Amino acid sequence: MPNFSSPAWPIASRIFASLVGGYLFTWGLIAITIAALIPLGIEFHDVEMGMLMLGLLIYLSLFLWGMATDKLIWLWLILFGGGVTMTVLASVLQQSFLQGI
Amino acid sequence: MFSSFRQSMAWLHTWFGLTLGFILMVVFFFGSLSVFDREIDRWSIPESRFEPQVMPSFDEMLLPILRSVEPEVQDYNTNMPLLHDLSQGPMTPRTELPADEFWAYTTHRDPVLIMGVGFLVPQPLDPEGHNHIHGNITIDPRTGKAFPDDQLKIGSRFFYPMHYSLNWNWNRIGIYIVGIAAFIMMAALVSGVIIHRKRFREFFTFRPNKQTQRSVLDLHNLTGMVALPFHFFFTFTGLLIFASFYFFPVTHTQLEPLHDYHEMVEASETGLPHKRAGVPTEIASVDAMVAKAKQRWAEKDMAGEVGFLKITHVDDANSFVSIYRAGSDRVALVGEGMHFNASTGELIREEPPRSAVSEINEFLTGLHLQHFEHWLLRWLYVFGGLVGAICIATGFIFFVEKRKRQHTLQGSSGSQVVDALAVTTVTGMLVATVSMLVANRLLPAEMVGKGYWEQVVFWGSWSVMLLHAFWRSSAVRHMHISPAWREQSILFAVLAIAAVILNWITTGDHLLKTVFHYWPVAGVDLSLLVSSAIAIYAAVYLKKRENVAVNKAIEFSAQKLEASRG
Amino acid sequence: MVEVVCWIAAIFTTMMGMASLSLSLPNHWRQVTGIETSQPTPSQQNALRIFGYLSLFVSLVLCLAADHPTMAVLVWVMLLALAAKGVAMILTWREHWLKPLLLMFSRTGLN
Structure with a gap:
């Protein structure tokens, strides 16, 4: 049983949430934007490249926010919750679009 | 946990900087050397010390050489068992694999010409996959003579890969480690500006005669601040170059179906066949196509040389030749692609002007990959890279100077x-x-x-x-x-x-x-x-x-x- | 050859710009005057800044004259870094090199 009251625990949780959660959130955001914009007829590679550029900056901001925020619970909820939701939604959107053509 | 935003940034800067800074040192130093990778190649392979050449005649010199290239033994031994479908029969022997792709690449700094063949796996496990076994060759374009295989181009094949992969290729782990380090570099830059923002008032300060801890911090701040745009943009663009394949491969994994759908649409729009037809044909004169492409570039007021030439679906009715212009006079890489039908020599497609997003992306990746011809800017990049290395190294020394007394007293x-x-x-x-x-x-x-x-x-x-x-x-x-x-x-x-x-x-x-x-x-x-x-x-x-x-x-x-x- | 002349001129003007920007900061002004208590007056500070930014702008124009705009911007940004580092080194070891520039801007002269 890990010792949750040791000072190392919150810092480990914070680093994990910021790095991994931030990554997941960014992934979800990139995926959902691509999946949502392609059906609107926007050029595939434009969306992809644009989102990669933005995504890197967004990931950086999320990571810095995660390292600084007081509200660890919110950090976990937003990054993991948001990330998973967007990723799943992106797959759903993709499927409905590809089935519709 | 942290009493202020600034404190949290200081923690991040110190500890992430310390753990990944050693990787960043390697990246910055070998990045600086990579600016002159081709020159280091010349130094290490004396037979290749002659002037850069333009792409020689394809029909007379390159085609016969490409026909003689064999699949690499190591590539065959590793990848053939993975790509071949055993249920359809035994593996095709190495030397009997048919060629599917020819390419040749040269730059304004390369006296030698790098060429390669992609060989087809006839009975693949996954018919949709990229089923290629490769064979590469480097030649002297004046005579067509091949350079020995095991000669290492120290600049472009060792120092340069060191810069982005630490030459650690097992599962591409080196690329991922460098990626994480680069990401942390961006975070360290932002947090560094936040914790040292007061130092902008003494922007130009370096006091070498103060005690070590102070003067090292001066140098750390100075080198970090003066080249801040360089540090940030090079880290950012470095990540961007690899982003779509390694760091955020969204469209190659989760959204692969969408990507494939787009490929299909694109293939029908461009008229460039996606697959082989299965009908063998002869290759027409590629030199004539090169001449046509050059003429077209000249008409567009961007006369230039060939940088990259590729034949897809070699010896097939669906075969086409793609000719790209060497981008030595601008920031973006090779481009202005012209595609010809390989058996008739007809122009199938001329690539349209790029979109705005694509322009930005090409500029950002191009400024990092620097295929342009500009000796001043190259040296300025070396300066930027070395300044970055100073910044990281002084970070370590500051860490040591600040803590060594305390560590000694604590017995750490x-x-x-x-x-x-x-x-x-x-x-x-x-x-x-x-x-x-x-x-x-x-x-x-x-x-x-x-x-x-x-x-x-x-x-x-x-x-x-x-x-x-x-x-x-x-x-x-x-x-x-x-x-x-x-x-x-x-x-x-x-x-x-x-x-x-x-x-x-x-x-x-x-x-x-x-x-x-x-x-x-x-x-x-x-x-x-x-x-x-x-x-x-x-x-x-x-x-x-x-x-x-x-x-x-x-x-x-x-x-x-x-x-x-x- | 024209571009080499432009580059050299650009290097010189960026150095000039960075030097005058450095003098607009009280710390560095003191360093060059060698007088602990001296400070640039607000109007001197303004003049130094305007001259500094103007020089940097001129160097950008020089870079644009030498190269394709996309390339020129890169050269200019890198020159800014080089010049800032160069001025810092001058302030460390050869601060008297900046005296002429200082004299240009201090109406009362140095005493």
Whole structure:
């Protein structure tokens, strides 16, 4: 049983949430934007490249926010919750679009 | 947990910077060397010391050579069992694989021409996949003679991959490690600006005569701030280059179906066949197509040479030839692609102007990959890269200086370890690099596996420097400067001069000759000599500082003794 | 050859610009005057800044004259870094090199 009251625990949780959660959130955001914009007829590679550029900056901001925020619970909820939701939604959107053509 | 935003940023800057800074040192240093990778290639392969050439006649010279290329044994042994479907019969023998793709690539800095063949796996497990076994060759475009296989292009095939993958290819782990380090670099830059923002008021300050901790911090801030745009943009664009394949491969994994759908739409729009037709045909004159492409570029007011040439679906009715312009006069890479039907020579498609997003992306990746011809900007990049290396190295030294007293009193060896690792990644890395160059000149050219042994020397000497740094690091515990810094500087200085002399002895190319006739080699030699002079100066200066430190250390141990008594 | 002349001129003007920007900071002004208590007056500070930014702008124009705009911007940004580092080194070891520039801007002269 890990010792949750040791000072190392919150810092480990914070680093994990910021790095991994931030990554997941960014992934979800990139995926959902691509999946949502392609059906609107926007050029595939434009969306992809644009989102990669933005995504890197967004990931950086999320990571810095995660390292600084007081509200660890919110950090976990937003990054993991948001990330998973967007990723799943992106797959759903993709499927409905590809089935519709 | 942190009492203020600034404090959290300081924590991030210190600890992430410390753990990944050693990787970043390697990335910045070898990145700086990669600016002149082709020149280092010339230095290390004397047979290739001649002027850059334009792409020679494809029909007369390149095609017969490409026909003679065989799949690489290692690639075949590793990948053939993975790609081939055993249920359809035994594996096609290596030398009987049919060619599916031909390519040739050259730049304004390359005297040699790099070419390759992608061989088809006839009975693949996944018919949709990229089923290629490769065979590459480097030739002298003046004669068509091939360079030996096992000759290592130290600049473009060792130092350059070191920059982005640490030459650690197992599961591409090196690329991922560098990626994480680069991401942390961006975070370190932002947090660095936040914690040191007050320093903008004394932007130009460097006080070498203050105590080490203070002057090192001056240098850390100065180098971090003056080249901030360079640091940020190069880290960012470096990540961007690999983003779609390695860091955020969204469209190659989760959204692959969407990607494939788009490919299909695109193939029908461009008229470039996605698959082989299965009907064999002959290749028409590629030289005629090259002439057409050049004429078209000239009409668009961007006359240029061919940088990259590729034939897809070789010997098939669906085969097409793609000709790209060498982008030596602008930031974006090769482009203005023209695609021709390989059997009729007809123009199938001319790539339309790029979209705005694509323009930005090409500019950002192009500014990092620097295929352009601009010697001033190249040297400015070297300057930027080395300034970045100074920034990281001074970060380590500041860490050590700030904590070594406390660590010693607590009996911790933390700062000793950091100092030893700093020595290894600063002077140790220099020694390893120049040892490799010395080995390149000492090992006989006809030696089998010469390139392998050069790499052994590189890693071997680096390991020795690591051991040496740890062995000498106990000085830090006694508040001295580790003598490893000075000793490795001297070793580097000697080896660098030896490399220049050995180049002269083994090839007859001395500086007086190369300065007037062959700048790539003269540049490498001169850089070695200048670095050597700097290293000697540093060693002398360190000796002086070591003596000062010894006096201070005596005071410190007196204090410590008193403290332990009281 | 024209572009080499432009580059050299650009290097010089960026150095000039960075030097005068450095003098607009009280710390560095003191360093060059060598007088602990001296400070640039607000109007001197303004003049130094305007001259500094103007020089940097001129150097951008020079870079644009030498190269394709996309390339020129890169050269200029890198020159800014080089010049800032160069001025910092001058302030460390050869601060008297900036005296002429200082004299240009201090109406009362140095005493």
